Amino acid sequence: MSRRKITLFSKIFYPIVCFFTLVGIIVLFLFIRSQTKNMEKNLIEEHILLAQVVALQIESSYHKGMWPFLILKKLTEYKNIVFWRLVNSKGEVELADETKLWGEKIKDLDFKTNKLIVKNGVLPSTEKRIKIIVYPLNIKEERKNWTLWLGISLESVRKAEKELILAGITLFPLILFVLYLFPFYLAKSVTVPIKKLVKATEIVSGGDLDYTIKVKSRDEIGILMGAFNKMVKMLKKTTVSLNYFEEIINTMGEALMVTDSQDRIELVNQAAQDLLGYKKDELLGKNMNSVVSIVSYFASPQESEKMRSSIEAIWRINNGREFPVLCSCSEVRDKEGRVVNKIYIVRDVTHIKKTEEELIEAYKELKKVQDELIQSEKVALIGKLASGVAHEIKNPLSIILQGIYLVDNVVLEKNSELKETIEMIKEAVRRADNVIRRILNYARASKLILQPQRICEVIDEGLSLVEQQLKLKNIEIEREYPSKPILIETDKVMLSQVFLNLATNSQDAMPQGGKIKIKVYEEEDFCIVEFEDTGEGIPPERLSKIFEPFYTTKRAGEGTGLGLAMVELIIARHNGKIDVESQLGKGTKFIIKLPKLKEERRKDKKDFS
Numbered sequence: 001m002s003r004r005k006i007t008l009f010s011k012i013f014y015p016i017v018c019f020f021t022l023v024g025i026i027v028l029f030l031f032i033r034s035q036t037k038n039m040e041k042n043l044i045e046e047h048i049l050l051a052q053v054v055a056l057q058i059e060s061s062y063h064k065g066m067w068p069f070l071i072l073k074k075l076t077e078y079k080n081i082v083f084w085r086l087v088n089s090k091g092e093v094e095l096a097d098e099t100k101l102w103g104e105k106i107k108d109l110d111f112k113t114n115k116l117i118v119k120n121g122v123l124p125s126t127e128k129r130i131k132i133i134v135y136p137l138n139i140k141e142e143r144k145n146w147t148l149w150l151g152i153s154l155e156s157v158r159k160a161e162k163e164l165i166l167a168g169i170t171l172f173p174l175i176l177f178v179l180y181l182f183p184f185y186l187a188k189s190v191t192v193p194i195k196k197l198v199k200a201t202e203i204v205s206g207g208d209l210d211y212t213i214k215v216k217s218r219d220e221i222g223i224l225m226g227a228f229n230k231m232v233k234m235l236k237k238t239t240v241s242l243n244y245f246e247e248i249i250n251t252m253g254e255a256l257m258v259t260d261s262q263d264r265i266e267l268v269n270q271a272a273q274d275l276l277g278y279k280k281d282e283l284l285g286k287n288m289n290s291v292v293s294i295v296s297y298f299a300s301p302q303e304s305e306k307m308r309s310s311i312e313a314i315w316r317i318n319n320g321r322e323f324p325v326l327c328s329c330s331e332v333r334d335k336e337g338r339v340v341n342k343i344y345i346v347r348d349v350t351h352i353k354k355t356e357e358e359l360i361e362a363y364k365e366l367k368k369v370q371d372e373l374i375q376s377e378k379v380a381l382i383g384k385l386a387s388g389v390a391h392e393i394k395n396p397l398s399i400i401l402q403g404i405y406l407v408d409n410v411v412l413e414k415n416s417e418l419k420e421t422i423e424m425i426k427e428a429v430r431r432a433d434n435v436i437r438r439i440l441n442y443a444r445a446s447k448l449i450l451q452p453q454r455i456c457e458v459i460d461e462g463l464s465l466v467e468q469q470l471k472l473k474n475i476e477i478e479r480e481y482p483s484k485p486i487l488i489e490t491d492k493v494m495l496s497q498v499f500l501n502l503a504t505n506s507q508d509a510m511p512q513g514g515k516i517k518i519k520v521y522e523e524e525d526f527c528i529v530e531f532e533d534t535g536e537g538i539p540p541e542r543l544s545k546i547f548e549p550f551y552t553t554k555r556a557g558e559g560t561g562l563g564l565a566m567v568e569l570i571i572a573r574h575n576g577k578i579d580v581e582s583q584l585g586k587g588t589k590f591i592i593k594l595p596k597l598k599e600e601r602r603k604d605k606k607d608f609s
Contacts, residue, residue, distance in 0.1 A: 012190060016183035024176055028168045036161045040154065043080065044118055044131055047152050050078070051135040055148050058086065059138050067095065080156060082123055082130060085149035087111045094146075110134050114145050121151065129154060193221045197228060204232055255346040261339050263288040275348055276317055288344075292317055312349070324353045400429055448491035448573050452597050455488050455527050456481045456520055462499030466507065474513030475506070481520050486527045487597035494570045501563040502531050502590055509535025509588065527596050532589040538582040546580065 054071060061068040075084045076097050086095040091111045093101050110117050117134035130151050137146040196213055203211045212232065213225045249256050255272035259265050268283050276283065276291060283291065293316045311329075316322045326349050332341035404425055456479075463477065470477060506516050514534040521528050538546065547568040571578045576594040 007191070012186065013183050016186070017180055020179045020183070021176060024172060024179070028172060032161065032164045032168060035164055036157060039160050040131075040157045043152065043154070043157060044133070047080065047131075047133055047150060048116065048118070048135070050075075051133050051148055051150050055135050055137050058148065062137075075150070080153050081150055082153045083149075083151040087147050087149060089145055111147050112145070113147065123151065123153075190221065193225065197221075197225060200228060200232075204235070210236075253347075255344075255348075257283075257288070257344040257346070259288050259342045259344070261341070263342065265291070266341070272346070275346065277319065277321070290318075315346075324349050400425075404429065448494055448570075450489045450491055452487050453490050453492050453495075454485045455490075455529065455594070456485065458488075458490060458492055458495050459499050459518060459520070459529070461492070462496035463503055465500055466503050470503065470507060470516070473507060473510070475510055476515045478515060478517045480518065482522065486520065486522060488527055488574075488594050489597050490574055490594070491570075495574065498567045498570050498592075499531070501567050505563060506531075506533035506535055506588075509533060509537075514587075522596070523593075525596055527594045529592040529594070530589060531592065532587060534587040537584040537586055538580070538588055539584060540582075543580060543582060547578075 054068075054075065057068040057071050072084065072086075072095060075081055084097050085093050085101070085106070087106060088094050089111075091105050091109075093104050093106065096102055110119075111134075113134060114136045116136065117132075119132050119134070121130050121132040122128065123130050130153055133148075133150040133152060135148040135150070137148055200211055200213050212229045249267075249269040250271075252269055252271055255275040256267070256269040257265060257272050258267035265283050265286050265288060268280055273280055273283070278291070294313050311327050313325060313327060314322055315325050315327075326347045328345050330343045330345075331339050332343065334340050404422060467477065503516065506514075510533060517530075517532045519530040519532075546564050549562055549565040568578055571592060571594070574594055576592060578593075579591045580588065581591070582588040
């Protein structure tokens with residue numbers, strides 16, 4: 001049930017009516033009460049005066065030896081006197097309006113008084129309230145006073161009080177009616193002009209800017225009406241500008257939002273409504289943070305603020321949709337420098353970001369293809385070099401080595417001084433042969449024969465070739481293999497060469513001994529091998545070069561720079577990936593990621609399942 005509308009007339013008229021009614025009732029009550037008390041007071045004073053006159057007669061007659069029966073008898077003729085008593089100093093009734101009371105002793109001790117007493121009492125015969133006047137007499141008997149007692153009825157006062165009440169009840173509505181005319185006129189004088197003003201406001205708010213109010217009074221309400229007419233004229237002028245302004249902001253391609261100092265939205269254009277998915281009425285008055293939340297920034301907002309440039313960020317609206325935006329915010333300040341408004345201009349850059357991401361992905365793909373092409377060219381170049389070396393260098397080296405052995409057997413028997421020179425030539429030929437062999441192995445790494453294999457067995461096969469050397473150099477191998485075998489498709493010989501090369505490098509990095517930790521586990525469709533040592537570590541500036549062919553940090557003659565290059569090539573040919581982490585003084589970790597054997601290949605090779 002809808003609540004009843006309370007009009008302004010009701011708010012003014014009825015409270016005043018209630019106030020006048022309440023005040024009238026209180027005044028009437030106080031008036032009747034005051035008049036009743038005055039009548040009662042006058043009645044008592046009148047009978048005190050009567051008691052004084054009678055007392056003088058009694059005193060005079062007593063001294064003459066007689067009682068003034070005539071005047072006492074007349075006391076009973078007074079309509080307000082209900083009884084009279086003449087009490088001696090012993091409290092005995094000497095005379096009374098009723099002869100049967102003569103000689104009786106009264107219980108009230110006020111007979112001993114020597115002062116006038118007026119007190120309340122009750123008439124036994126009717127049990128009605130009366131007033132009792134105890135008047136002391138100047139009759140001395142054994143130094144005790146006599147008193148005159150008068151019982152005064154209050155019926156005349158009660159009757160007059162009822163007449164006053166009846167008159168008040170009769171006249172009170174008429175008086176109130178007259179009084180009600182004042183609040184009625186007052187309420188009408190206020191509400192009628194205000195109703196006209198309200199009606200005019202509704203008409204103007206409906207779009208009629210030519211409507212005006214006729215001003216008849218010069219009071220505050222008349223001034224208000226005049227100000228309203230002036231405001232309508234100014235509004236008519238500004239509405240044209242406002243409509244023009246709204247047309248401009250609604251044709252903007254960017255979203256425009258204006259908030260107050262508390263970030264409550266005060267203005268939005270059509271682009272902002274389309275961007276946020278809300279209507280204008282749903283946005284106005286809402287806090288900006290309750291409509292939009294910033295998920296992340298593409299750039300530091302502090303830096304953007306310093307540069308007074310736009311901020312790229314990801315916005316999330318209430319329905320959960322996220323999108324990238326380019327947002328700029330300007331502050332409007334008052335004369336004291338306080339922020340009164342904030343102006344947000346926002347552009348949805350989803351398509352731009354999507355294009356950027358596509359360009360980045362295309363660049364990454366191009367870089368990957370370029371790297372693969374460079375790697376292929378390197379392999380092809382080294383393959384050609386190896387083929388040429390095999391024909392042009394290896395055969396001459398064999399002839400040289402055979403010649404040295406012949407010289408060693410023939411010449412040394414006659415000239416022992418050439419022995420040291422011959423040994424140096426032999427060592428140089430062996431080194432050259434070793435380089436040629438490594439180059440040939442690197443070239444062969446581009447050609448794989450893939451078969452299903454257990455990864456842990458491949459690792460152990462590679463380590464078996466150097467495990468004894470590692471033990472002799474006090475290097476411990478710690479294995480952490482899964483309980484269930486992990487199958488991969490690999491060239492067992494080539495992949496075991498990977499772990500042989502890694503173990504050899506770790507051995508060189510730990511001349512004083514240490515530990516090699518190998519951890520194998522599954523991660524979705526891949527097998528992960530972590531190969532970690534506690535060696536010297538690799539400087540950060542060299543990490544990016546360690547997989548380049550012929551790059552080595554060893555002294556001349558101690559390494560060819562093809563070991564890790566061969567490792568990366570073999571892993572890449574297995575469609576895998578190798579990463580390296582290293583800390584100086586703590587060691588190096590190689591993380592190898594290889595694809596697991598596909599399910600259909602696993603079914604074809606039941607021996608490995």
